[in-house]
Amino acid sequence: MSNVFEFVAEGRGQSGKNAARRARRVGSVPAIIYGGHAEPQMLLLNHNEVIKHLAHEAVYSHILDITVDGKTEKAVLKGVQRHPAKFQVLHMDFLRVTMSEALKVHVPLHFMNEQTSVGAKKGGIVAHAMIDVEVSCLPVALPDYIEVDLSSLDVGESIHLSDIVMPTGVEIVALAQGPEHDHPVASMMASKGSKDDAS
Numbered sequence: 163m164s165n166v167f168e169f170v171a172e173g174r175g176q177s178g179k180n181a182a183r184r185a186r187r188v189g190s191v192p193a194i195i196y197g198g199h200a201e202p203q204m205l206l207l208n209h210n211e212v213i214k215h216l217a218h219e220a221v222y223s224h225i226l227d228i229t230v231d232g233k234t235e236k237a238v239l240k241g242v243q244r245h246p247a248k249f250q251v252l253h254m255d256f257l258r259v260t261m262s263e264a265l266k267v268h269v270p271l272h273f274m275n276e277q278t279s280v281g282a283k284k285g286g287i288v289a290h291a292m293i294d295v296e297v298s299c300l301p302v303a304l305p306d307y308i309e310v311d312l313s314s315l316d317v318g319e320s321i322h323l324s325d326i327v328m329p330t331g332v333e334i335v336a337l338a339q340g341p342e343h344d345h346p347v348a349s350m351m352a353s354k355g356s357k358d359d360a361s
């Protein structure tokens with residue numbers, strides 16, 4: 163099994179739409195790696211390998227190894243362009259990582275204790291307002307996901323970004339922009355037939 167955290171690529175000499183189309187016709191995915199105090203580099207990836215990697219949630223919020231012509235660099239996945247109708251990845255963006263510098267990455271949210279929460283026991287239904295959150299941290303502190311504990315969530319209540327218990331050294335980017343960015347993450351909605359509706 164291939165390592166989900168390693169993308170093996172080759173350097174792509176030509177840029178432009180025509181070169182990208184030619185690459186896709188032979189089963190390659192055009193990509194670019196940039197940042198990290200180095201020049202951007204155009205890449206080609208194997209489409210079948212890319213599909214295997216992208217099937218794993220952790221690849222979107224993990225430090226990746228990008229091996230280009232035998233040389234390996236650390237990076238995070240910053241963007242994936244997919245075909246609107248076909249099962250095809252059209253383009254990928256990677257951002258080089260400097261281990262001593264903080265980076266911003268979207269990390270998946272994992273909702274815990276949803277079925278056993280206070281509101282669920284009353285027949286309430288959880289509405290998720292977010293599925294991921296942008297965090298800032300050093301690469302060594304980057305979590306695979308962020309847990310959101312819903313156990314105390316009652317009908318009519320919401321959990322906001324500021325309510326999430328964050329790992330050490332990890333900050334939510336939106337909260338640094340001010341209290342008006344403390345958005346709801348999940349809410350417990352009353353459902354028809356729930357105990358609260360009877361009142």
